[in-house]
Amino acid sequence: MAVALATFRVAGPVVVLSHFDADGLAASAILTRALRQVGRVVEPLVIGKTESPWDAAVGDRIVALSPAGLIVADLGTRPDPVLVGCPTLVIDHHVPTGEPQGAVTISGNGLDPEPTTALLAWWAVGALGDQSHLLWLAAIGLIGDMADGLGFPELDEAQARWGKTALRDATSLINAPRRTAAADAGPALRLLLDADGPKRITKGDDANALALHAAKAEVRAAMDEAKRVPPLVAGDVALLQLNSPCQIHPLIAQQWRGRLKDRIVIAANRGYRTGWVHFAARSASGRDLIAFLAEHRPGGADGRYGNGHAQATGGALPIAGWNEFIAGLGLPQAQVEA
Numbered sequence: 001m002a003v004a005l006a007t008f009r010v011a012g013p014v015v016v017l018s019h020f021d022a023d024g025l026a027a028s029a030i031l032t033r034a035l036r037q038v039g040r041v042v043e044p045l046v047i048g049k050t051e052s053p054w055d056a057a058v059g060d061r062i063v064a065l066s067p068a069g070l071i072v073a074d075l076g077t078r079p080d081p082v083l084v085g086c087p088t089l090v091i092d093h094h095v096p097t098g099e100p101q102g103a104v105t106i107s108g109n110g111l112d113p114e115p116t117t118a119l120l121a122w123w124a125v126g127a128l129g130d131q132s133h134l135l136w137l138a139a140i141g142l143i144g145d146m147a148d149g150l151g152f153p154e155l156d157e158a159q160a161r162w163g164k165t166a167l168r169d170a171t172s173l174i175n176a177p178r179r180t181a182a183a184d185a186g187p188a189l190r191l192l193l194d195a196d197g198p199k200r201i202t203k204g205d206d207a208n209a210l211a212l213h214a215a216k217a218e219v220r221a222a223m224d225e226a227k228r229v230p231p232l233v234a235g236d237v238a239l240l241q242l243n244s245p246c247q248i249h250p251l252i253a254q255q256w257r258g259r260l261k262d263r264i265v266i267a268a269n270r271g272y273r274t275g276w277v278h279f280a281a282r283s284a285s286g287r288d289l290i291a292f293l294a295e296h297r298p299g300g301a302d303g304r305y306g307n308g309h310a311q312a313t314g315g316a317l318p319i320a321g322w323n324e325f326i327a328g329l330g331l332p333q334a335q336v337e338a
Helices: 002-007 022-037 056-063 117-128 132-144 153-162 164-175 186-194 207-226 249-257 289-295 319-328
Strands: 014-018 042-046 069-073 088-092 103-107 232-234 237-242 264-269 276-283 307-309 312-318
Touching: 002 069, 002 088, 002 103, 014 022, 014 056, 022 042, 022 069, 022 117, 022 132, 022 164, 022 186, 042 056, 042 186, 088 117, 103 117, 117 132, 132 153, 132 164, 153 164, 164 186, 164 207, 186 207, 207 249, 237 249, 249 264, 249 276, 249 312, 276 289, 276 319, 289 307, 289 312, 312 319
Parallel strands: 014 042, 014 069, 069 088, 088 103, 237 264
Antiparallel strands: 232 237, 264 276, 276 312, 307 312
């Protein structure tokens, strides 16, 4: 952390760009709060629905802030820079597709057990002083990315201090907005930047807390409908066809993973973004899903395809690319009309 900060310019804010799930938001809150405590000006930014850090619109938002430096948290590790010429620190735990040029990288990939981005961020900001009051945020990231069963002592300490149920309930609420049709993670991030613990999130009655409860209700309704969709099976692939503006495909894939343990489960959502099919792939079989997707990579696939973890990945394809992909898996009946 100290090495990266030494490369940042003096004038301008540190921009923290993060994913909008619980792990990414918790990492952003940890980094923002710790840096502000030592006197740095910090501007947290969250990517929006269907966005990538390498999109021109995201780059424009960063440039508008005239950053002294950039921290990219929980958004993947690629060789091409997010913002050319800007000193950058990358903190991530996903399978990398390359090493960022000219950036300092803190990666948890390959460690056993594998830490989440929020835990990596909490470890990193320890270089700035005691951060024990922010440990609950690292726990949010661990629970949000299902790393809570890996034996991290930090989680045990956080649960003893703030309560296991409170942390789990807060994580569920923090994760809810990004799965809604609007995918507005603003209320969740504002709470994480201000709260002194998870009960401020679970028991709060201000506009931000109420927005999280409303988001959870919206996602629950979409899930109730999606749970009734039967799978199509071809070979070792089981496909769930969804049509929802909510980001429920990872949840559905995860649920069916436990029921079809010998299959690669793909939940595909044609309603999430017009002209595209977004999908999540999960498996309990031990298959390397990133390698599986690489083997079946269709034409037109870009950086949104086949990233993440060996047992939890997915992507997004334009309709033509999806139709090529799914036909190649032996499910031509699942092609989508343009």
